[in-house]
Amino acid sequence: MKNIFLVLKREYLTRVRKKSFIVMTILGPLLIGAFYGFIGWTAMSSISLKKVEVIDESNLFKGKFKNTEELSYTYSSQSLDAAKKYFSKSKQDALVYIPKDIMENPKGVKIFSEKSLSIELQNGIEKTIENEIENIKLTEAGITQKVLEDAKMNVSTETISLSAEGEKSNSAVAATIIGYICAFLIYITVFIFGVQVMRSVMEEKTSRIVEVIISSIKPFELMMGKIIGVALVGLTQFTLWIILSFAVTTAATAMFGEKFAGSPQQRMEQVKNMPQAQEIEKQVKKESSKGVGLYGRAMKAVQTLPWVTILVCFIFYFLGGYLLYSALFGAVGSAVDSETDVQQFMLPITLPIIFAIAIAQFVIREPDGNLAFWTSMIPFTSPIIMMVRIPFGVPAWQIILSMVILTGGFIGTTWLAARIYRVGILMFGKKPTFKEIGKWIFYKG
Amino acid sequence: MNNILEVHNVVKRYAQHTALNNVSINVPKGLIFGLLGPNGAGKTSLIRIINQITGPDEGHILFNGQKLQPEHIKEIGYLPEERGLYKKMKVGEQLLYLAQLKGLSEKQAMEKLKEWFIKFDIKTWWTKNVEDLSKGMQQKIQFVATVLHEPQLIILDEPFSGFDPINANLIKDEILELKKKGTTIIFSTHRMESVEELCDHVALINKSHKVLDGPKKQIKEQFKTHTYSVEYLGDLSDEYADFDIIKTETVEDNYKKSTIKLKPEVPVNGLVRQLIDKVEIRTFGENIPSMNDIFIAAVNEIPQ
Numbered sequence: 001m002k003n004i005f006l007v008l009k010r011e012y013l014t015r016v017r018k019k020s021f022i023v024m025t026i027l028g029p030l031l032i033g034a035f036y037g038f039i040g041w042t043a044m045s046s047i048s049l050k051k052v053e054v055i056d057e058s059n060l061f062k063g064k065f066k067n068t069e070e071l072s073y074t075y076s077s078q079s080l081d082a083a084k085k086y087f088s089k090s091k092q093d094a095l096v097y098i099p100k101d102i103m104e105n106p107k108g109v110k111i112f113s114e115k116s117l118s119i120e121l122q123n124g125i126e127k128t129i130e131n132e133i134e135n136i137k138l139t140e141a142g143i144t145q146k147v148l149e150d151a152k153m154n155v156s157t158e159t160i161s162l163s164a165e166g167e168k169s170n171s172a173v174a175a176t177i178i179g180y181i182c183a184f185l186i187y188i189t190v191f192i193f194g195v196q197v198m199r200s201v202m203e204e205k206t207s208r209i210v211e212v213i214i215s216s217i218k219p220f221e222l223m224m225g226k227i228i229g230v231a232l233v234g235l236t237q238f239t240l241w242i243i244l245s246f247a248v249t250t251a252a253t254a255m256f257g258e259k260f261a262g263s264p265q266q267r268m269e270q271v272k273n274m275p276q277a278q279e280i281e282k283q284v285k286k287e288s289s290k291g292v293g294l295y296g297r298a299m300k301a302v303q304t305l306p307w308v309t310i311l312v313c314f315i316f317y318f319l320g321g322y323l324l325y326s327a328l329f330g331a332v333g334s335a336v337d338s339e340t341d342v343q344q345f346m347l348p349i350t351l352p353i354i355f356a357i358a359i360a361q362f363v364i365r366e367p368d369g370n371l372a373f374w375t376s377m378i379p380f381t382s383p384i385i386m387m388v389r390i391p392f393g394v395p396a397w398q399i400i401l402s403m404v405i406l407t408g409g410f411i412g413t414t415w416l417a418a419r420i421y422r423v424g425i426l427m428f429g430k431k432p433t434f435k436e437i438g439k440w441i442f443y444k445g
Numbered sequence: 446m447n448n449i450l451e452v453h454n455v456v457k458r459y460a461q462h463t464a465l466n467n468v469s470i471n472v473p474k475g476l477i478f479g480l481l482g483p484n485g486a487g488k489t490s491l492i493r494i495i496n497q498i499t500g501p502d503e504g505h506i507l508f509n510g511q512k513l514q515p516e517h518i519k520e521i522g523y524l525p526e527e528r529g530l531y532k533k534m535k536v537g538e539q540l541l542y543l544a545q546l547k548g549l550s551e552k553q554a555m556e557k558l559k560e561w562f563i564k565f566d567i568k569t570w571w572t573k574n575v576e577d578l579s580k581g582m583q584q585k586i587q588f589v590a591t592v593l594h595e596p597q598l599i600i601l602d603e604p605f606s607g608f609d610p611i612n613a614n615l616i617k618d619e620i621l622e623l624k625k626k627g628t629t630i631i632f633s634t635h636r637m638e639s640v641e642e643l644c645d646h647v648a649l650i651n652k653s654h655k656v657l658d659g660p661k662k663q664i665k666e667q668f669k670t671h672t673y674s675v676e677y678l679g680d681l682s683d684e685y686a687d688f689d690i691i692k693t694e695t696v697e698d699n700y701k702k703s704t705i706k707l708k709p710e711v712p713v714n715g716l717v718r719q720l721i722d723k724v725e726i727r728t729f730g731e732n733i734p735s736m737n738d739i740f741i742a743a744v745n746e747i748p749q
Contacts, residue, residue, distance in 0.1 A: 006545050014534065208529030212590065215496040215523040216546040218515075426498070428527065439460055 003217040007225025008232070011200065015233045028241045033248030037255070050093040050121065055083055057100040064132050071121065087112060096125055106133060175391035176364050178305060182314050182387040187357045190321050190383070191350075193234045194329040198342070200226055201333030201425070210425045219422035224414075227326050231319060305391050309399075313390050316403060321383025324410040325349060331417035334424030341431050356381035360388045367392040376402050379409025416441060448507075449474040449598055449629045450495065455504035457490050464490035465501070466653040472598075472631060472646075477624055479644035479661075480633040481736075483744055487653045488633050489526065492600055495631075496523050509597075519548045524591040526602040526633075530575045530583055537571035540590055547594040554593065561589045565615075580607050588616055592623065599623065600631045605639060617643065637737040647736070649743050657743050661736075668734045668742060673716065676702045679724030687711045687719065700727060 015021055052073050054065060065073040076083055080097050087095050099108040109129055111122060201223075204210040213222055332345040356375065363372040367389045376386040376394075382402050386394070423440035424432070432440075450472040457465040464487045472478045482488045493499050495506065497518060506513040508520070531539055537558070544554035562568050565585060575583060584607050592599060601620070605613045620630060620643065632644060640647065640661075647664060649657035657664060672691065681690055681703055688711065693703040707716055713731075720726060734742070 003546060006542070010542055203531075207532055208525075208527045209531055211498070211525040211527055212523065212543065212587070213546065214498050215521070215525070216518060216543070426493075436460075 003221040004225040004228070007217070007222055008229040011226050011229030012232050015196075015230070016236065021233070021237070025237055025240045025244070028237075029244035029248045033245065033251070051091065052094045052096060052121075052125075053083065053087075053090070053092045054096045054098070055080055056098045058098055058102045060102065060136065061098060061129065061132055065125075065128055071124070084112065088114065094121070098129065102129070103133065103136070106130075174305060178310065179364060179367075179388040179391040180360065182310065182390075183357065183360050183384045186314075186318050186321055186383050186387055187353060189234055189318060190325050190353060193230050193322055194326045194349075196233075197227055197230050197326040198329040198333035198346075200230070201330050201421070202336065202339075202342075205334065205425050205428075206337065214422075214425070219425065220418045223327070223330050223418055223421050227323065227330060227414075230326065231322055234318075234322065306393065310390055313399065314387060317383040317387055317406070320379075320403070320406040320410055324379055324383075324406065324413050325353065327410065327414040327417035331420040331424065334421040335427070335432055335437055337428065337431065352380035353384070356384040360384060363388050367394075373398070377405055379406045382406050419443070447473055449509060450631075451507040451510075452491070452495070453504050453506065455491070455494060455501040455506065457487075457494065457499070458502050463653050465494075465650075467504070468650065468653070468655045469504075470648050470655060470658060472629060474629055475624065475627050476645040477620070477630045477632055477643050479640045479647040480631055480650070481635075481640065481647055481657075481740060482650035484635075486650045488650055489602070491650065492523070492525075492602060492631075492633065495600065496521060519594065520597045522547075522591040522594065522596040522599040524587060524599075524601045524604055526606075528587050530586060532574070532576040534575055535571070536573050536575060536578070536586055539575060540586065540593065543590045544593050547596075549594050557593050557595075558589070561593065565589070581609055581612050584608055585612065585616075588619070592619075596628070598629045598631065600633070602633045603635070604632070605634070605636065637735065637740055640736045649740065651744050656746070657739070664739060665734060668739045670732060670734065671707050672732045673705045673707065673713070673730065674702060674732055675705060675720060675724075675729045676700050676727040677720070677724035678727070681720075681724060685719070688716055704732070 050071050052065070052071060054061065054073055054075050055078065056062065056075060062075065065071075067073060074092075078086070083095055083097075093113060095112040097110040097112070099105065102108060106129075109126075111125060204213070204222075210222075328349045329346075332342065332349065335345060336342055359371065359375060359381070363369070363375065363385055366372060372385065372389055375381040376389055376398070383406065386399070386402050390399070419441040420437055423443055424437070448471045450470075452468060452470040455465050455468050456463070468487070468491060470480075470491075480488055480491070490499070494501050495513075497513065497515065508514075508517045511517075534542075540558055541551060541554050544558070545551060549557070562571065567582075567585065570578065570582070570586075575586070578586070588604070591601070604616060604620075608616060617639070620632075624630060632640070634640060644661055646660050647657065648655060648659075659667075676696065678700060681693065681701070687708055689706045689708070691704040691706050693701055696702050705716070707713065717726075717729065720729070
């Protein structure tokens, strides 16, 4: 144990003192801050109202287009031709034309704009019109508004998930984003730190210091010290990133956020200051007082996620996945003599990680499916896949089972890697084959 | 207990070949022991087994009479043939690290390092990166790392390779100094002149077998050919009863040099007496085999 600690200390200190570590630690949060600031900035600039003029010849849609933070609808009674002529001079972003015979000819709706419209806006307009036509047709068919509401409530129960702590609303979007971010972080870090372990082993081998060291301590102690030391470097970097990011994003929020996510009053003031937006002030007031702004909704969804579980699992799966793979990376480093030989031996290790991140997108679509279950049990893919699933809520027994298997998995790979490592680090001058490496595992003493 | 190390019937097999086949060696305490042998003979395998880097497939090893155990690592210092240092690490930190791996506390290591840095006059190297040192300088650092924890047994594999003659001498003096203090040194090399100079006892391994083992003097005695060289003026071309002339060559100024083999049970003085009568002697001496001759003879003796 004492020897592992000595190795660990050296690995940790030499890495943490490196310029590249310090640069990355400072640069990381700055990049995150810049990213956050960029999102804030684009969100703010996209909030600049899009104005849509509606020419409703059917007179069915008066007041049906709801104003939002991004969109303001005005109704016009001019003819389409007149409006089109006037359009380029007016500061409208889009012009929606609904013909008289919309009920019979739903394809007659036209949207005019100078710049191409976002799909979102187009879909929104289409959906509003579709819904309204549907409502009218349903009412005509004798279905009352009440029946309709009931029907809608049935639909909305699907977005409420049952969990141990009782019912709470869940946001699939927030879960998807968080799950994917966690999975991707694990993917990247396992790679970065795994390769660091490999390089470190190769450095010892090519500089020939390794024989001096293993005449003092056991190869296993050297390998474990290295793996744990690099893991601690990773955790240190994460911790510093979180602290610094928090500081930077707090600063960024102070700059952008107040306007972006501030209180309704502030937002109203801001809206007031835009002279051309005064006519929609009323609508905005209504919106804000309901407290269902975009940001508010996102925050609510984010708050409902199982954060403690996510954090605990993230640390566990990061460590588990890292230990599992870095041992194998270490074994590869011990088997080769030069950088050029690395590729061939890295392939069998990197394939499962890449496979895991590739199937993550299918798992997100069906977080409780068979594929999701099995890949979150297999230790080679579970660190990534389980992190994708956890924000959606995973039964405790599955998490525990997966953790136990992962623990067994990394003990297994560490054992295997140690067998290869102790032989590999003393093999100089020739490139081994997979067959030879296989034989090393069974060498005695 | 006179032997610090006893190797008993050690066998080490690898996938394709046997590196050591039933090798037994005793290393007496306080001597410089030369472990000789051609490349690939199995020396490194044996040294690695002594260092507990690998284990023997058969046989056992005693260290100070006890079965070799992990705790004996502290009592052994090893300078491998393939050696190096962490290039990007500072000299001082590196030596402290290596000493701590050998079980010294940081404080002990510091004290001993100070002595060595003063002795070798390398105080300014402490904060230098290893990669900024020359190869010879790095070798010195490695030597310090090998002996710093004051082990009872030091194993040096080709210690002089990469040294200029001045530094080689410095290291040689240190080796003799260590011997004086009672340290046993196993010395593996191809350089027969340093074996000649330093070793008290030699063992020779060839093709995974031990072919020679014993005190240097005794081995030389064993390999004596009972031949003498004589340089003279005159002629020695007849047949003689007590000795044979093996070969004669002319050196400068009419002097000739002959190699003479004495017949059994004829004393050397008798030979000299007979020679005095016949020729005018310039030099006379016994041909004592060099370690080089012995090495070549012993290696070639084994049928291929």
